[in-house]
Amino acid sequence: DIQMTQSPSSLSASVGDRVTLTCRASQTISRYLNWYQQKPGKGPKLLIYIASTLQSGVPSRFSGSGSGTDFTLTISSLQPEDFATYYCQQSYSTPYTFGQGTKLEIK
Amino acid sequence: QVQLQESGPGLVKPSETLSLTCTVSGGSINNYYWIWIRQPPGKGLEYIGYISYSGTTNYNPSLRSRVTISVDASKNQFSLILSSVTAADTALYYCARGIMMVRGGQHFDQWGQGTLVTVSS
Secondary structure, three states: OOOEEEEOOEEEEOOOOOEEEEEEEOOOOOOOEEEEEEOOOOOOEEEEEOOOEEOOOOOOOEEEEEEOOEEEEEEOOOOHHHOOEEEEEEOOOOOOEEOOOEEEEEO | OOEEEEEOOOEEOOOOOEEEEEEEEOOOOOOOEEEEEEEOOOOOOEEEEEEEOOOOEEEOOOOHHHEEEEEEHHHOEEEEEEOOOOHHHOEEEEEEEEEEOOOOOEEEEEEOOOEEEEEOO
């Protein structure tokens, strides 16, 4: 199985900050990397797919980049509703696997 | 807007079979992939498997011997069966819709809210 490692595991930031979350794959996955946001008591929400394609309806302050083994999710200016847990997921090969998550908390 | 809703027993005894259904509303079950994912309490997300609109299945090897995913297009539902459960199967179970890209890759664009299944005697 392809192992996905996210860093940091948690991050404290303030409204208006620019933050970057990182996801690393244990082997190359081309650009088959998706990002999800999860809030307590809710199912995950798709933000980005194929590394950098913004899902319809997702604010443009979210952006993704990377290829191969290293990927990033950037939020350009944090809004109060962005404080949540973020997961990356590879779809290069099955079984699809997720990172352990990055919890973004209010400073 | 398509919506997914999981349903099924919240408590299952060890060694018995877990059975969940996902009802899809606001859209057709055809032409998509249908996914089951679980999340043990306080932990990350684990892919269980999928079924395509044509009936092709894919299961996580770690669960393959115990898992069956099926679809009932007439009811716009798909189901998960997990046999011989143990406490390690206690988790929040999500159903989701998968989009398989022509050039490769799959992403999950719609999710249910999840249903907690506890395995305990």
